Amino acid sequence: MQYIVMDLEWNTAYAKRYNSFFNEVIEIGAAKLDGSFRLVDTISILVKPQISKKLRGRTKDLTHITNEDVSGGKVFEQAISEFSDWVGDGDNIFLxxxxxxxxxxxxxNEYFTGSSQLVFMKNYADAQKYIQSFIESKDRQQVGLAAACEQLGINPEDFSHHRALDDSLMTVECIKKVFDENKLKKYxxxxxxxxxxxLAFKPxxxxxxxxxxxxxxxxxxxxDVCGxxxxxNKKxxxxxxxxxxxxFCPKCxxxxxxxxxYKQYFDYVDIKKTYTEIKPKENKPVKKENIKDKKTAVSD
Ligand SMILES: [Zn+2]
Known part of the structure; x- marks a missing residue:
């Protein structure tokens, strides 16, 4: 059994085929670890975009990947085949x-090869969910990778942010701090x-x-005040x-x-209820100010 900790960088491009925006992969980075979670190998592949050849400003700012970098990369079909070879045929857990x-x-994979199935991935676990079970987070909010590092005593500055391999290695360090094969199994x-x-279901x-x-x-x-x-009183x-x-609350x-x-997920609906106070006559102060202004204008 080996672990593959992976991270991607992507560029948002308009895909005519889907009539919508699409996150096109521009970099694949991953670390391979043995059953005791010891680093065995790493890989970093730049992917040459085909849907939009130009990277968006935001992508360039975030990743520091340039158009020149990716123009020298491999097209997705080649990149994924190389990645699949590197992963190998054995049993694995992707994180x-x-x-x-x-x-x-x-x-x-679906866009470029016609199949959404990642055949080289045998098992999968969400590293964020796993690590979050060890650290404190406010209101069960999802913790970012850099924040998790800090909580676990890892300096995120030791890694270059938002590059696929570095983010993978940062994730590896986080998991290492709390690695427990049996606990991980649940994820x-x-x-x-x-x-x-x-995976294909879009909430x-x-x-x-x-x-x-x-x-x-x-x-x-x-x-929400008195129960x-x-x-x-409105539709x-x-x-x-x-x-x-x-x-209207008759008591208060x-x-x-x-x-x-209501948010529809694959097998459940998430319901969020929100109460908001209606402040009576909330635009009165504005009116007062208007009157004042007029008065000043008159007296001037
Ligand atoms: Zn009430």
Whole structure:
């Protein structure tokens, strides 16, 4: 069994084929480790973009990769074949910081080779989820790689940021600090057909009030201050990603806005409820100022 810790850099390009923006891989970096998590080998491959030949300013700023660098790179088909050879046929566990890189690699593979399946990846674990189980984070927020390094006593400045191999090695150092084969097992997924389906699934906000997951009609809303049942006084309407309505709490004698946001994931719907205070006469101070200004103008 070996571990492959991987990181990618990509450039956002407009893909005519999909009629949408697409994250085109421009660099693959990875470290190979043995069963005891000792470094065996590393790889770094620059990928020559084919969808958009010019890198966006943001990509260049973030990665310090130049158009010249990537123009000397290998096209994706070659790069992924070289990478696959380097990974080898044996059993492995891939680790990436968050599952974004795996999704992007799978999408690129689909775009350029016709298959979204990464056959060289046998098992996968999200390093971010694993490491997060060892460190403290506010409000269960996702921790960034540099922040995780600092919490684990690694100096992120020792690595050049946002280059694929360095980010991989930074992830390796983080995992090393908390490496425990048995604990890690809980985070490992076998890369079967179901895993690939999950990977291909793109979470989205439910905006259709008739979607069965949306159960707003007849929904009871309780005041976030006193817990009493509030009375709805406006119809539900869609505002950005949320359904919004206004309620009145008879006990507190206050109006408040209640928003419900539904996000569809592969096998569950995430529901987020938000209460917002409606401040009465909130534009009065502005009016007062206007009057003052006028008065000053008159007296002048
Ligand atoms: Zn109340």
């Amino acid at each position: 990436t910081w968050g599952d974004g890189d795996i999704r992007v690699l799978s999408k690129n 490992v997924h076998h890369c079967d057909a179901d895993f690939n389906k999950r 989205f906000y439910i905006r259709d009030i008739n979607n069965p997951a949306v159960k707003l009609r007849g929904t009871k809303c309780y005041c 009493s049942q509030a009375v709805q 539900w309407r869609l505002v950005n990603q949320s359904f919004r309505s206004e309620f 004698k206050r109006n408040f806005r209640f928003s419900v946001r």
